[in-house]
Amino acid sequence: MADAQTSTDTIAVSPETRNKDRGVVVANQWKLMWRKFRKHRLAMIGGIATIGLYLVVLFVEFLAPFPPDAYAANFTYAPPQTLHLFDNTPEGLRFQPYVNGYIVEIDYNAGRRNFVIDPETKYPVGFFVQGEPYRLLGLIEMDIHLIGPINQGDPMYLAGADRLGRDMLSRTIYGTRVSMTVGLIGVTFSLFFGILFGGISGYFGGVTDNFIQRMIEFLQSIPSIPLWIGLAAAIPAAVPPVQVYFMITLILALFSWTGLARVVRGRFIALKTEDFVKAARIDGCSSLRIIFRHMVPSFTSHIIAVVTLAIPGMILAETALSFLGVGLRPPVVSWGVLLQEAQNVRSLSQAPWLFLPGLYVVIAVLALNFLGDGLRDAADPYT
């Protein structure tokens, strides 16, 4: 495909069009795709949001003000504070970020504590402040956090606190790492299965193809969530969190490679009869070389688009399983695990900010969907 337009410059065109389209004429496939992708505004926004989310994944410790398990029994269900950027100082309005403290009122009838924001107490807040030490990217020892209270130990709950007085903002940011990578790793697994089975199915055809297709039909005709629950419930309680994480992603991939396999198979079948594949065969290329040197590059772009569209499904599935209590388990922090806290309507009505991870799920899914849509359109730059 990519070599098809080398001879186009012999076609007579007026000088104006030639100048305007010179880029198009000499551009390779990836450049053309980028051009098409850039025109898709939602996809651009989705792409930027996706990159942003994966940057969060990399720099979680720096972005989160506190460690995910830092609790404060005095601040159970403390409501979110507003971050004030400017303060009236004796010298006038100055840039001096702060948050207000809380006044605790005990409601004896309801048997709970109510927090009221106290405008009198101010806790200074700073950017790039010292906090809990950590290793950035697991390598560099640091203790600087993007934002945090200047005096360590001051309460700062920009997105409220949960049942144990843990900072929801920090926990949600930590949850980003687990939830976003579950999608990525799960898709890597299903890509592996998808290319393997789809490739075999499409390249060999015949009985093999028939068998694999029936298997895919079977897998697609059974409801996945009950099976996921069954498989996830089979993971023993004693298994360490990291292994649970990989088992869950593997379980998710077990049922989601089918869509990818279909795409790969379809492409293989469509390309098998293309002239350039025939030419390569006549040239004496081996099957492996034909597949990886000639066929795979021409549908990589499609695969990337399908993979991007598969990630949100993974994220949603993990969230659902963890929400039901059969997926990832605390102390692992993922969006689904956090939403488990929001399962109870009573605690939710008392602390609606427990929904925050849900908002992140929606943003991530939307961003990846828009991005995937744009990539799919751009994957065919010649149409």
Place this chain on the structure above:
Amino acid sequence: MALYIFKRCLFVIPTLIAISIVSFAIINLPPGDYVDRLVAEGKNRGENMSEEQIAGLRTVYGLDRPITEQYIRWISDIVLRGDFGDSFRWNLPVSTLIGERLLLTVALSLSTLFFIWIVAIPIGILSAVKQYSIWDYVFTFIGFIGLAIPNFLIALALMYVSFKYLGQSVGGLFSPEYLDAPWSLEKVLDLTSHIWIPMVVLGTAGTAALIRTLRANMLDELRRPYVVTARAKGLSELRLIIKYPLRHALNPFVSSLNDVFVNLVSGGTIVAVVLGLQTIGPLLLEAFRGEDMFLAGSAILMMSMLAVMGTLFSDLLLAWLDPRIRLR
């Protein structure tokens, strides 16, 4: 057509066998069986069972046999006698526990499916015919949101709103007074007044997906020459759309019903847990937590069968709509 129906139904049999094997495999996956659990529970209460007692229990539940024999016993009881075994935990036949819940699951899935159709078809047509109009943008936006929000979150948000502002809980499929009442006309009416909340919650994603499918299909068809011909003939716009492009556009729509129905059964599990519905989903979750193996296995089997039946139904519908498929 008859041949196609026959062939298609024949294909269901190996699928069902495979499903039963998968169900049975899954319930046997967790390490330790129900007797192990009973022993552990006994230990917590300070009762120590002797080896003979444990072995006796295994014999009672048939857990001492080889796994293939357990499977054959399990499946032949189901097929031949309609006996799904007993729930270890409830000490009741599984069929009693599942029966009514299965009925409610079917009712919920089917009514959601009709809800999706009724909403998605007109909106899909409208979005395509009036492409790039304000309605098109509004529905495309709502569609994206509907796809992105997991339905249990919608359920939670709805429960939060109704709890906070209406002071009542929206969960369940019945009012409390009808919960254990025998079936009567009043109970059915009560069901219809409760079912629409889970229906809407469960239907959002499917509706959004189908609107997008139908819109894309319609857009492809609307540019075809036969539409121009029909218009030139002087057909009214409404009749034209319903008679020609819609029929073509409905084909992929019907074939995508497969996925929609499977997703309904699958996604219904979580929504039912959140909203506290009396469907199979919550029972399944509880059965897995309690390692109640016959109950869990039957629940998975039932839900998968339901999905397979839905798939079969939509395939037959497609064959009826599209002669190319049944004559292939």
